[in-house]
Amino acid sequence: MRKTIPAVAFVLLLSACNQSKQSVAVPEAFEARLLTAIMKDPESVSKETLAKIAGTDALNIKIYNENFSTDVSQRTVLFSWLNGEKQIIKTASGKELSINAYNSLGLGFVQKTSKEDFRNKFESRTFVQQEINRITKDETIDADLAIAEAKYLAQNAKMQQFEKLENVGELAYWETPINALHIFANGVSFTVTTNLENEKSGKEKAIELVQFVFSNPLKSSK
Numbered sequence: 001m002r003k004t005i006p007a008v009a010f011v012l013l014l015s016a017c018n019q020s021k022q023s024v025a026v027p028e029a030f031e032a033r034l035l036t037a038i039m040k041d042p043e044s045v046s047k048e049t050l051a052k053i054a055g056t057d058a059l060n061i062k063i064y065n066e067n068f069s070t071d072v073s074q075r076t077v078l079f080s081w082l083n084g085e086k087q088i089i090k091t092a093s094g095k096e097l098s099i100n101a102y103n104s105l106g107l108g109f110v111q112k113t114s115k116e117d118f119r120n121k122f123e124s125r126t127f128v129q130q131e132i133n134r135i136t137k138d139e140t141i142d143a144d145l146a147i148a149e150a151k152y153l154a155q156n157a158k159m160q161q162f163e164k165l166e167n168v169g170e171l172a173y174w175e176t177p178i179n180a181l182h183i184f185a186n187g188v189s190f191t192v193t194t195n196l197e198n199e200k201s202g203k204e205k206a207i208e209l210v211q212f213v214f215s216n217p218l219k220s221s222k
Contacts, residue, residue, distance in 0.1 A: 022207045023167040032188040035110045039075040053208045056081045076108030106193035118184040122173045181206040
């Protein structure tokens, strides 16, 4: 994925109202195994439907498994496509190169959790401090790594903001400035990341991807 979602963060809840008119209900048949199946085999997802969400041809959709961790909760999948633009990058020697630019939607960080814990993660002002305390007291974590992680959580908290979205899953929070959607449904949470032209487009397509996931999108299910 283009951006990294931290495990925890101190947050500012922007709003209790969803400004989007999109509504995504959780079907009774939805299970965590559908998400873990995608994490294990992302090519099992229909490129045709992904292309409709992206607004491009199915042949343009590229699917990448960005993390092959044995821990499924750490795995991430990226769906990307050319956006018709060029991006200028600089090499280590200072030379400028023009490369094709991509848009993308990401899916990952699937975890079993309770609705209360999920809500507290995004609404509790004490959650991050509790997590920092846990990390710094955990003797199984390298001391330097624990300090670095604690500093990262504290610094990141100053920038993160969350908007609670109504009628998307059981609970949903839109995160800025990284433009990611966090979803809770039937005892499992997951995240959709976006790399699109603007926040509005990112939020709309992230919600569309959630609807797609809820619809049991695996080819084997057809």
